Amino acid sequence: QVQLVESGGGLVQAGGSLRLSCAASGRIFSNYAMGWFRQVPGKEREFVAAINWIGSSTYYADSVKGRFTISRDNPKNRVNLEMNSLKPEDTAVYYCAAKLMLVTTTPAGYDYWGQGTQVTVSS
Numbered sequence: 001q002v003q004l005v006e007s008g009g010g011l012v013q014a015g016g017s018l019r020l021s022c023a024a025s026g027r028i029f030s031n032y033a034m035g036w037f038r039q040v041p042g043k044e045r046e047f048v049a050a051i052n053w054i055g056s057s058t059y060y061a062d063s064v065k066g067r068f069t070i071s072r073d074n075p076k077n078r079v080n081l082e083m084n085s086l087k088p089e090d091t092a093v094y095y096c097a098a099k100l101m102l103v104t105t106t107p108a109g110y111d112y113w114g115q116g117t118q119v120t121v122s123s
Contacts, residue, residue, distance in 0.1 A: 002026040002112040004096045009117030012086055016121070020081040022096030022114060030054070033103035034072060034079040035110060038092035038119075045095070047105040049081060059105055064090075086121045094119050 008020040020036070035050035049070040050059045058070050069082040079096060094117050097110035104110070 002029075002032065002098045004098060004112055004114035006094065006096045006114045006117040009094060009119045011120045011122065014086060014088055014121055014123050016086050017082070017084045018086065018119060020083065020094055020096075020117060020119070022079045022081075024077045024079070024098065029077040030074040032098040032100055034070075035097045035099065035103070035105070036070060036079075036081045037095045037097060037107055038090075039095070039116075040092045045107045047107065048094070050103045050105055051079065052103045053101065057103065059103065061105075083119070086119075088121045088123045090119060091121050092119060093117065 003025045005023045012018050033052050036048040037045050038048050039045040047061050049068055051070045051072050055072045067085045072079040096114040098112040099110045
């Protein structure tokens with residue numbers, strides 16, 4: 001089992017920045033690829049960013065490329081999502097997820113999920 005707890009969400013004006021963090025506990029964190037997803041009511045959960053087990057490869061949705069940065073700190077069992085130039089359409093609940101070994105951008109491929117943190121961007 002891997003337990004994931006997100007933090008850092010909140011209310012920000014358009015153009016502002018937020019930093020989300022996900023703390024992991026349980027199994028060996030460095031064995032897991034990590035992803036960030038987001039969801040708004042009535043819509044499917046969508047991929048935002050992912051990072052491989054060692055942090056050497058990152059992947060982004062086209063909608064956030066150039067604005068968001070995913071990173072991980074394996075000794076501290078954390079994965080972060082730096083979000084800049086935020087837009088109202090970035091408003092969603094953001095989820096951290098863990099997948100054993102290979103990274104994927106598909107939500108169904110992830111084994112463990114956090115409870116989510118709300119990000120609201122006002123115009």
